[in-house]
Amino acid sequence: xxxxxxSDRPIRLREPVAQPDALIIQDPTLLHxxxxxxxxxxxxxxxxxNSARKLDExxxxxxxxxxxxxxxxxxPATELALRYVGRPLPNSTLLGAFAAMxxxxxxxxxxxxxxxxxxxxxxxxxxxxxxxxxxxxSQSQAREEIHVEAx
Amino acid sequence: MPFHQIxxxxxxTFTVGNRLLEESDRAVQSGIQRSNxxxxxxxxxxxxxxxxxxxxxxxxxxxxxxGNLVAVNATGCLEVFSTPYPETSWQVAWMHxxxxxxxxxxxxxxxxxxxxxRTNVRVIAQGGDGGTADIGMGCLSGMFERNDDVLYICYDxxxxxxxxxxxxxxxxxxxxxxxxxxxxxxxxxxxxxGKSVPLIAMAHGIPYVATASVANLHxxxxxxxxxxxxxxxxxxxxxxPCPLGWxxxxxxxxxxxxxxxxxxxxxxxxxxxxxxxxxxxxxxKQPAEEYLKLQKRFAHLFRPVRDEERxxxxxAIADRNIRRFGLENGARS
Amino acid sequence: MWKQIEGSRAVAETVAMCRPQVIxxxxxxxxxxxxxxxxxxxxxxxxxxxxxxxxxxxxGALSVAIxxxxxxxxxxxxxxxxxxxxxxxxxxxxxxxxxxxxMTIGNRAIGAPINIWNDHSDSMSMRDSGWIQxxxxxxxxxxxxxxxxxxxxxxxxxxxxxxxxxxILTHAYDRIDVPLQHQVDAWLPPFEPRQMLDPAxxxxxxxxxxxxxxxxxxxxxxxxxxxxxxxxxxISREFGEAFGRESGGLLRPYRIEGADTIVVALGSVNxxxxxxxxxxxxxNVAIGSISICSFRPFPLDAVGSALSGAKRVVVIDKSLAxxxxxxxxxxxxxxxxxxxxxxxTVIAGLGGRPITKASLLxxxxxxxxxxxxxxxxxxxxxxxxxxxxxxxxxxxxxxxxAENILKDLGTLSSRVI
Numbered sequence: 001x002x003x004x005x006x007s008d009r010p011i012r013l014r015e016p017v018a019q020p021d022a023l024i025i026q027d028p029t030l031l032h033x034x035x036x037x038x039x040x041x042x043x044x045x046x047x048x049x050n051s052a053r054k055l056d057e058x059x060x061x062x063x064x065x066x067x068x069x070x071x072x073x074x075x076p077a078t079e080l081a082l083r084y085v086g087r088p089l090p091n092s093t094l095l096g097a098f099a100a101m102x103x104x105x106x107x108x109x110x111x112x113x114x115x116x117x118x119x120x121x122x123x124x125x126x127x128x129x130x131x132x133x134x135x136x137x138s139q140s141q142a143r144e145e146i147h148v149e150a151x
Numbered sequence: 152m153p154f155h156q157i158x159x160x161x162x163x164t165f166t167v168g169n170r171l172l173e174e175s176d177r178a179v180q181s182g183i184q185r186s187n188x189x190x191x192x193x194x195x196x197x198x199x200x201x202x203x204x205x206x207x208x209x210x211x212x213x214x215x216x217x218g219n220l221v222a223v224n225a226t227g228c229l230e231v232f233s234t235p236y237p238e239t240s241w242q243v244a245w246m247h248x249x250x251x252x253x254x255x256x257x258x259x260x261x262x263x264x265x266x267x268x269r270t271n272v273r274v275i276a277q278g279g280d281g282g283t284a285d286i287g288m289g290c291l292s293g294m295f296e297r298n299d300d301v302l303y304i305c306y307d308x309x310x311x312x313x314x315x316x317x318x319x320x321x322x323x324x325x326x327x328x329x330x331x332x333x334x335x336x337x338x339x340x341x342x343x344x345g346k347s348v349p350l351i352a353m354a355h356g357i358p359y360v361a362t363a364s365v366a367n368l369h370x371x372x373x374x375x376x377x378x379x380x381x382x383x384x385x386x387x388x389x390x391x392p393c394p395l396g397w398x399x400x401x402x403x404x405x406x407x408x409x410x411x412x413x414x415x416x417x418x419x420x421x422x423x424x425x426x427x428x429x430x431x432x433x434x435x436k437q438p439a440e441e442y443l444k445l446q447k448r449f450a451h452l453f454r455p456v457r458d459e460e461r462x463x464x465x466x467a468i469a470d471r472n473i474r475r476f477g478l479e480n481g482a483r484s
Numbered sequence: 485m486w487k488q489i490e491g492s493r494a495v496a497e498t499v500a501m502c503r504p505q506v507i508x509x510x511x512x513x514x515x516x517x518x519x520x521x522x523x524x525x526x527x528x529x530x531x532x533x534x535x536x537x538x539x540x541x542x543x544g545a546l547s548v549a550i551x552x553x554x555x556x557x558x559x560x561x562x563x564x565x566x567x568x569x570x571x572x573x574x575x576x577x578x579x580x581x582x583x584x585x586x587m588t589i590g591n592r593a594i595g596a597p598i599n600i601w602n603d604h605s606d607s608m609s610m611r612d613s614g615w616i617q618x619x620x621x622x623x624x625x626x627x628x629x630x631x632x633x634x635x636x637x638x639x640x641x642x643x644x645x646x647x648x649x650x651x652i653l654t655h656a657y658d659r660i661d662v663p664l665q666h667q668v669d670a671w672l673p674p675f676e677p678r679q680m681l682d683p684a685x686x687x688x689x690x691x692x693x694x695x696x697x698x699x700x701x702x703x704x705x706x707x708x709x710x711x712x713x714x715x716x717x718x719i720s721r722e723f724g725e726a727f728g729r730e731s732g733g734l735l736r737p738y739r740i741e742g743a744d745t746i747v748v749a750l751g752s753v754n755x756x757x758x759x760x761x762x763x764x765x766x767x768n769v770a771i772g773s774i775s776i777c778s779f780r781p782f783p784l785d786a787v788g789s790a791l792s793g794a795k796r797v798v799v800i801d802k803s804l805a806x807x808x809x810x811x812x813x814x815x816x817x818x819x820x821x822x823x824x825x826x827x828x829t830v831i832a833g834l835g836g837r838p839i840t841k842a843s844l845l846x847x848x849x850x851x852x853x854x855x856x857x858x859x860x861x862x863x864x865x866x867x868x869x870x871x872x873x874x875x876x877x878x879x880x881x882x883x884x885x886a887e888n889i890l891k892d893l894g895t896l897s898s899r900v901i
């Protein structure tokens with residue numbers, strides 16, 4: 001588990017994030033093994049799950065009923081990473097999806113950070129993957145095709 | 152005018168004969184230009200092999216380096232008797248840090264002088280067998296494997312002498328020390344233990360390894376002068392009798408050292424990059440027990456009864472060395 | 485130059501700018517990224533005129549630094565926890581010889597039981613070795629303190645430890661203003677040794693000193709620490725003037741004006757404490773905090789003065805003195821010994837246990853009601869403790885305590901699902 005705080009003011013708090021405003025789940029196999037959603041802020045929290053499957057197929061829709069529809073998103077980050085980067089490393093791809101889902105970050109910032117962190121072709125490939133995830137989520141949000149498990 | 156034949160004799164001593172040699176072949180110690188790096192006034196015991204060895208070794212190193220020498224000393228006899236507060240006998244840039252870190256401190260000095268561009272400075276590290284084979288082994292091995300530009304000189308008197316003669320990793324089999332007393336069914340140091348630091352040094356594949364003895368001071372100086380200008384890790388292991396700890400007569404120090412060499416118990420050899428390149432042949436092979444008899448630390452092997460088994464075991468160690476290093480006729484097996 | 489950078493990396497880049505000449509590295513979590521960063525810079529040539537040695541142990545590391553410093557080179561190394569203990573002999577040796585080595589400590593708990601996470605037990609174990617010990621509150625300060633450390637060390641001929649919380653700071657990505665080379669060059673002069681191994685002017689360093697002079701030599705070490713008390717704030721000020729930001733110094737008060745309760749702590753937890761203080765202050769609670777930067781020399785007068793107006797002091801202590809209380813707390817108590825403040829020792833964050841704002845708020849509430857014990861263990865799981873005590877009472881062969889407790893924790897969590 002890793003955590004991050006984003007703020008306009010100096011960040012002084014050092015404790016791990018226990019009440020996230022947003023949760024990114026890189027490994028969906030954890031969904032039924034640990035209580036991942038404890039502390040998630042309701043009603044406006046975000047959940048981004050790395051999965052090619054739809055939410056109802058993952059079987060956790062009922063946990064997240066109190067969140068707005070477009071705050072719970074799945075993105076096939078591993079698959080996109082495999083396609084554009086050639087390795088199943090979804091991290092940077094998920095950042096693109098996160099930017100689209102929350103609007104907390106601009107896509108340009110995400111791409112610039114990726115290129116700065118990873119040099120040359122690898123950075124480019126990761127940026128392309130992140131862009132692809134961003135576009136996917138933006139488009140599906142525009143179409144409002146998020147499915148949530150029925151009761 | 153009648154022709155007188157003048158004969159020069161030197162008999163009955165083992166002193167370094169220089170007058171008959173060309174100047175260039177004479178020992179460093181014989182010259183008045185020698186550095187006297189370890190100056191008189193130190194507190195070593197009468198007959199101390201280490202003081203003798205260090206004086207020869209460091210002056211040779213000073214000559215070979217043109218006086219551009221830094222010495223790092225481990226805790227031990229040499230350090231203690233040479234720097235009794237508020238005096239020091241050293242006339243060379245000298246540092247003492249701890250017991251087990253001489254090799255690492257010397258590596259630091261060498262790194263510093265390299266970073267500073269002081270490329271002519273040569274660094275030596277000095278320690279006894281305790282500080283080298285035991286507590287210093289970690290740092291020593293690290294220095295060797297990094298091939299740091301340090302010449303490490305070990306003065307081996309085969310026990311922790313400064314603290315009262317306790318057994319170390321180079322204490323020979325059967326020897327009495329304060330922690331391997333001559334009592335019980337296995338008196339003296341246990342057989343089958345111990346380590347050869349020269350062989351360990353060779354195993355690291357470093358540019359130069361040599362053993363030397365105060366029995367052959369020319370040879371000792373030669374090896375130091377050969378080692379100093381080499382860049383990379385080098386190791387010289389010098390056998391130095393300790394009259395106090397060994398129970399030998401102070402005036403017998405060189406004789407005892409010679410017996411160790413001539414019996415095969417202390418082989419003299421050189422090695423480069425892990426291979427033996429030179430060895431000093433034994434001139435007149437001595438039975439190991441003639442060496443042992445000179446030292447009270449082996450007295451229990453002879454009195455009240457001869458311990459034939461253990462004497463034979465020590466002879467076997469000598470024989471094995473002779474075979475292994477080809478000390479009798481150059482033939483190795 | 486502003487960078488979003490890992491704390492360790494910022495320290496590495498800053499240390500590199502101090503133009504060290506010998507760096508020795510032995511890996512130990514959580515400082516490894518620092519020496520890896522420096523090693524890369526030396527290997528690539530980005531850091532020139534520097535020898536980088538991969539040593540065989542921490543004892544070797546500090547010993548190499550000792551030799552290098554004695555030969556007149558600026559020397560640096562880093563360690564933590566077990567590594568610091570392994571070099572303990574050399575730590576005292578360096579201070580005793582007056583060698584201005586700078587060493588980063590990535591604060592980490594000491595085992596057994598083995599634990600790689602943060603607390604202050606490691607640097608605390610060497611608190612009376614004669615080294616100066618500075619604690620960084622955040623990664624910006626961690627980087628800045630290294631520049632100050634070299635200057636302080638070389639002026640006083642005294643080695644300096646810069647302590648930064650392992651993982652919390654070392655592995656955190658922060659927005660840090662990494663100084664530029666020309667700024668550091670202008671502020672930090674080249675090393676001018678007081679003693680040097682120089683064949684042209686030979687001296688003997690490291691003599692044995694007997695009863696007739698040892699006390700005097702040790703008094704001089706004490707005197708050095710007292711001089712450091714004066715120089716540390718001055719160097720902090722000089723740094724501030726040149727680099728335009730506050731860092732270092734003896735201590736930093738936060739909203740202590742009119743506070744009847746003042747919280748004292750070392751290092752990164754001060755950030756969380758300040759958040760709690762702000763929340764309470766917005767409810768008009770008279771509370772403040774002090775972040776101590778210079779732990780050695782311990783600023784008795786400055787701490788005593790800062791705490792003089794308080795009724796009570798709460799020390800958040802990441803270093804347990806078993807059977808007694810806290811190591812930081814003991815020193816704080818000495819600072820207020822002539823006053824009437826109640827001092828509460830709170831042992832917290834051991835082995836990396838998170839210190840949460842919520843827990844602190846509850847704690848401060850209890851403190852203000854004077855409803856705390858003298859020594860409190862924050863967020864302790866009493867159930868687990870009591871189980872183990874009962875286990876030991878029930879059978880002699882109760883087994884390794886740590887393993888028993890971990891099994892208990894495993895049992896407990898499996899009940900949740």
